[in-house]
Amino acid sequence: MTIKLYELAAAEGDRRFSPFCWRIRMALAHKGLDAEHLPVRFTEKDIIAFSNQGRVPVLVDGDRTVVDSWQIANYLDETYPDKPSLLGDAASRSLTLFVKHWDESVLPPLLFPLIILDIFKNIHEKDREYFRSTREAKLGKTLEEFADRDQAEALEAFRKALTPLRNTLQDTPYLAGDRPAFADYILLGRFQIARCMSPVILLEADDPIYGWRDRMLDAFGGLARHVPAYDL
Amino acid sequence: MTIKLYELAAAEGDRRFSPFCWRIRMALAHKGLDAEHLPVRFTEKDIIAFSNQGRVPVLVDGDRTVVDSWQIANYLDETYPDKPSLLGDAASRSLTLFVKHWDESVLPPLLFPLIILDIFKNIHEKDREYFRSTREAKLGKTLEEFADRDQAEALEAFRKALTPLRNTLQDTPYLAGDRPAFADYILLGRFQIARCMSPVILLEADDPIYGWRDRMLDAFGGLARHVPAYDL
Numbered sequence: 001m002t003i004k005l006y007e008l009a010a011a012e013g014d015r016r017f018s019p020f021c022w023r024i025r026m027a028l029a030h031k032g033l034d035a036e037h038l039p040v041r042f043t044e045k046d047i048i049a050f051s052n053q054g055r056v057p058v059l060v061d062g063d064r065t066v067v068d069s070w071q072i073a074n075y076l077d078e079t080y081p082d083k084p085s086l087l088g089d090a091a092s093r094s095l096t097l098f099v100k101h102w103d104e105s106v107l108p109p110l111l112f113p114l115i116i117l118d119i120f121k122n123i124h125e126k127d128r129e130y131f132r133s134t135r136e137a138k139l140g141k142t143l144e145e146f147a148d149r150d151q152a153e154a155l156e157a158f159r160k161a162l163t164p165l166r167n168t169l170q171d172t173p174y175l176a177g178d179r180p181a182f183a184d185y186i187l188l189g190r191f192q193i194a195r196c197m198s199p200v201i202l203l204e205a206d207d208p209i210y211g212w213r214d215r216m217l218d219a220f221g222g223l224a225r226h227v228p229a230y231d232l
Numbered sequence: 233m234t235i236k237l238y239e240l241a242a243a244e245g246d247r248r249f250s251p252f253c254w255r256i257r258m259a260l261a262h263k264g265l266d267a268e269h270l271p272v273r274f275t276e277k278d279i280i281a282f283s284n285q286g287r288v289p290v291l292v293d294g295d296r297t298v299v300d301s302w303q304i305a306n307y308l309d310e311t312y313p314d315k316p317s318l319l320g321d322a323a324s325r326s327l328t329l330f331v332k333h334w335d336e337s338v339l340p341p342l343l344f345p346l347i348i349l350d351i352f353k354n355i356h357e358k359d360r361e362y363f364r365s366t367r368e369a370k371l372g373k374t375l376e377e378f379a380d381r382d383q384a385e386a387l388e389a390f391r392k393a394l395t396p397l398r399n400t401l402q403d404t405p406y407l408a409g410d411r412p413a414f415a416d417y418i419l420l421g422r423f424q425i426a427r428c429m430s431p432v433i434l435l436e437a438d439d440p441i442y443g444w445r446d447r448m449l450d451a452f453g454g455l456a457r458h459v460p461a462y463d464l
Contacts (some may be wrong), residue, residue: 088321089320091413094408095331098407099327099330101396105396164330168329175326175330176326177323181323
């Protein structure tokens with residue numbers, strides 16, 4: 001039975017932009033596992049109600065339902081140990097968890113001011129009120145106020161925060177060494193939400209991260225490249 | 233022939249405070265390798281002139297001289313492959329490099345305002361002019377101006393920057409998983425320069441990082457604990 005992956009979709013059903021869903025889309029390709037990719041919009045939580053929670057990605061593999069991208073990556077490694085590992089051994093898995101927490105705590109507050117209005121523009125019309133009200137409640141300000149920053153300054157702050165990644169990629173082609181693994185998919189997801197939803201140029205072409213992202217976009221036959229996205 | 237490790241020393245010769253030297257002191261214990269630990273002060277560069285550069289740590293193993301803590305860690309893994317690995321496999325090694333770059337780019341600007349005057353006070357009298365002039369040239373201000381921040385605010389900024397580490401250690405006892413490895417020694421070094429040189433309380437007792445540091449201080453018979461340091 002084919003694996004099913006429920007992913008967040010924009011106005012166009014095939015514009016998938018959740019960084020967490022991208023982690024798993026890449027992870028499934030890494031494992032060589034076929035999957036059916038099903039769109040879910042913010043206000044279509046009924047589609048994933050069977051998972052007893054409201055967030056994507058949701059993976060359904062036979063009679064198993066797994067939620068949360070980190071849990072799904074662990075599930076895939078445990079269930080398909082003969083396929084290439086996503087997380088590696090105990091040390092590598094734990095260090096990948098550090099990358100995950102770095103991504104999730106450091107990057108969003110610097111990235112979202114740059115792209116949040118583009119996200120708003122690209123999501124489905126029926127999702128806009130939900131998106132605006134939930135985000136504005138969290139931010140304590142309107143989307144427009146949150147995005148009202150000097151673009152050049154905001155970009156510089158985002159790029160500066162990428163220093164540890166940049167310095168690492170000066171010495172190694174992938175965060176996980178000679179071949180990409182889940183740590184790389186975590187960070188690709190962060191760049192992919194931007195690329196799918198916004199024309200903002202996040203990286204300069206001479207940035208080692210640019211070269212890495214390019215290799216990631218080429219991986220698995222261009223899986224992350226050949227999707228509805230801004231051509232960067 | 234016993235390995236020699238040249239380490240940065242404060243006024244008291246056995247107060248060793250360089251984070252980079254601490255990485256290697258822990259690494260040698262991890263490998264179960266005995267070493268002679270030799271003090272070098274900032275203005276005693278003649279002692280390590282044989283290494284053709286001016287920075288510690290310098291490791292001398294028979295007729296091999298190795299400098300730079302990252303190079304030394306790699307050298308130890310390559311030269312003593314039967315001893316417990318510091319860097320693990322290619323993926324783990326590359327992810328550890330990310331931790332190194334995170335440590336080196338994110339933490340110093342937030343930590344040093346909190347402790348730099350204490351460092352200045354604890355280094356050897358003969359080093360003070362060198363330390364002041366080199367640091368002030370880099371900072372573009374006096375040490376006193378650099379340290380002139382609201383202590384509570386500076387501490388909060390430092391602790392906030394530790395979020396990825398904190399979140400990781402909520403799920404795993406060590407950054408490298410169930411047992412410490414070089415990624416842990418990198419970060420212990422950063423806390424150890426503070427503990428050896430300053431009475432500032434960097435971590436609250438209920439912080440998962442506090443528990444991790446405590447385990448690190450206990451490792452190898454209390455190697456990092458039972459040294460000239462402030463008792464935190």
